[in-house]
Amino acid sequence: MTRRKLNMGKNNVYMKHWLSDKDRFADLINGSLYQGRQVFTAENMSVEDGEQGLVLRKTDGKEIAVQRYRDIMMKADDGTRIVVLACENQDEIHYAMPVREMLYDALSYVDQVNALRKNHRGKKDMKGWAEFLSGMKKMDLLSPVLNIVFYYGEDEWDGNLDLHGLLGLDRIDYRMLKKYVPNYRINLIDPKKLENLECFQTDLQIIFGMLKYRKNKEGMKNYVQNNRTFFAQVNQDTYNAVRAMLGSGQHLKTVNAKEGGTVNMCKALEDLYQDGVEEGIEKGLEKGIETGIIV
Incomplete structure (x- = not known):
């Protein structure tokens, strides 16, 4: 393993430990996304397991395991709202980041659906084929996932910030598809570019x-x-x-x-x-x- 890769791994551990502090993590999101408004507080946060996985069955019967690890994952629950908060630390530009983060978020939602399915099966309260097929009831709701990418690399981020950019849907021959292809945008936080530092309280x-x-x-x-x-x-x-x-x-x-x-x-x-x-x-x-x- 090269010295560069070793340093990247070590730096990621350092950043994970530092930003895993609940007060600091809440401040990072409040200050960078909400201009300092106290949307999330440390008192209402709990640390979640960053490991996420999914087993897919191919048409030939073989199973494929998809497993990913979030750097930081917490759940905010203030009694009226539950939000899953996640963070990826990057010291290098990742040109496929919109796809990577979209997969992470999809796995989070899959985990929530599986939890609902398990709960309903335990209660044996599912009625009708649609509920059995879905693993959830019509009135069940999932918790939104708010994901940020904390980029602290030296070079200026020059990658696409959304899926449409990565697909090149602004090209003349592809514009007709833009309306119908769902987009996904990453929340990139580059601390070097933050101007209103008074929005942060830690x-x-x-x-x-x-x-x-x-x-x-x-x-x-x-x-x-x-x-x-x-x-x-x-x-x-x-x-x-x-x-x-x-x-x-x-x-x-x-x-x-x-x-x-x-x-x-x-x-x-x-x-x-x-x-x-x-x-x-x-x-x-x-x-x-x-x-x-x-x-």
């Missing part, structure tokens, strides 16, 4: 603000100094997530906090900045020797 606000300087060490240094109170004591999950989101623009060193302790990110960034200064001086000396300026 540490997402200050962390997302920092990402604007991911390729500017001097700007990063000043931003952290201006927010020193926060960055002087971040927890391990936050530090690891910041390392993942900064990417190659800022190579923060691995720092392990003592159990229950915090990481001084100000110190880590100062060390990074100093390493850059020393590296620049060293390269300058080498260049000077090569050109004969320094003997």
Whole structure:
């Protein structure tokens, strides 16, 4: 396995741990999709198993298993509304993302139908062939699935955001199909492009603000100094997530906090900045020797 793949896997684990915090996850959705309106709260959220699967039977009788794993999956239930909330973390562009997310959502709905079928069979309350065939009653309702893609890669996302774009239905010869081919759109969140950071109420606000300087060490240094109170004591999950989101623009060193302790990110960034200064001086000396300026 290449170092790149290892880093991708490690970064995904870091981001999953960080965003799995209920307060942070609710804030991510409220701040990015609802302009800060408190639609979802941590108190009404419960963690769901991200594993989803379906067994299909082919015409020849053979069975095919389809299995997928969500990075983060929670259920929001405030007594009047139940919503399944899901998140996929991406540090690389995925050009088939609309199809991938559509499959994930379809599997979520299949799971709900199967749960209804199991419940009705236990109660033996299904009446008529339509209910037996469907596995659900006419008045049964499924819970909506709200899915987001959290993209923290370095390159600007240039993939299609919906199925119609992926199918090229804006092409002249295909426009007549657009009305009748169902569309599916992904909710892409790129923290680098978020402008109204005041919509966030957790540490997402200050962390997302920092990402604007991911390729500017001097700007990063000043931003952290201006927010020193926060960055002087971040927890391990936050530090690891910041390392993942900064990417190659800022190579923060691995720092392990003592159990229950915090990481001084100000110190880590100062060390990074100093390493850059020393590296620049060293390269300058080498260049000077090569050109004969320094003997």
